[in-house]
Amino acid sequence: GGEYLLMPTTIEGTFNVNTPISLTGVEGATIKGRVNVGSNGSGSSFENINFAINDASKAKNTFSGAQYKYPGIVVIYAAATSFEGCEFETDINAGVCGINYGAHAAGKMLNVNNCKFVGSYYALYTRVLFNITNCEFVSTYEDNCLAAVFSYGLGGDAGTANFSNNKGVSNYVFNGVQATASNFAFSNTTFTFANNEGFTTEFD
Secondary structure (H helix, E strand, O other): OEEEEEOOOEEEOOEEEOOOEEEEEOOOOEEEOOEEEOHHHOOEEEEOOEEEOOOHHHOOOOOOOOOOOOOEEEEEOOOOEEEEOOEEEOEHHHOEEEEEEOOOOOOOOEEEEOOEEEOOOOOEEEOOOEEEEOOEEEOOOOOOOOEEEEEOOHHHOOEEEEEEOOEEEOOOOEEEEEEOOOOOOOOOEEEEEEOOEOEEEEEO
């Protein structure tokens, strides 16, 4: 592993994380392109970095090679990952979300704090337990609202999925968490949904 300091510039292209790293950006630090966090990068953290797509036409999950309906700027595969003070600039027309946790990984928590997600109807698409706090979600979607976080079953892990102290900014009230058990059961999961502004919550 290692620590990297990003200078206030833009890094273009794919950034692969295959070993645990702690990546801290100074003002203006931007990664413009895909960020892939593999299972060997479990435990990595990102702080004060702007994430943005550089080519919406190529937005896809690069782990499986398949075209996912909601590809992410950051794609995580079986890795515990943390984000602090980051911003995600997505493209709703390309169906690109901020973070896509593309595989179930028991015990691999997704931690997101004090981050901002701009432009997407699904800011996060995840199959794992998460702790999402103090974030701002700015939706530019003018049609039917979907969710800030779409949770595809949470892998059936026992534990807590936390979505608290977050703010939704839009012309409507939309779901903070939309969870479905269509793939994995989440009967052992306790959802904490508290002190949010501009959100409802929905589970099925």
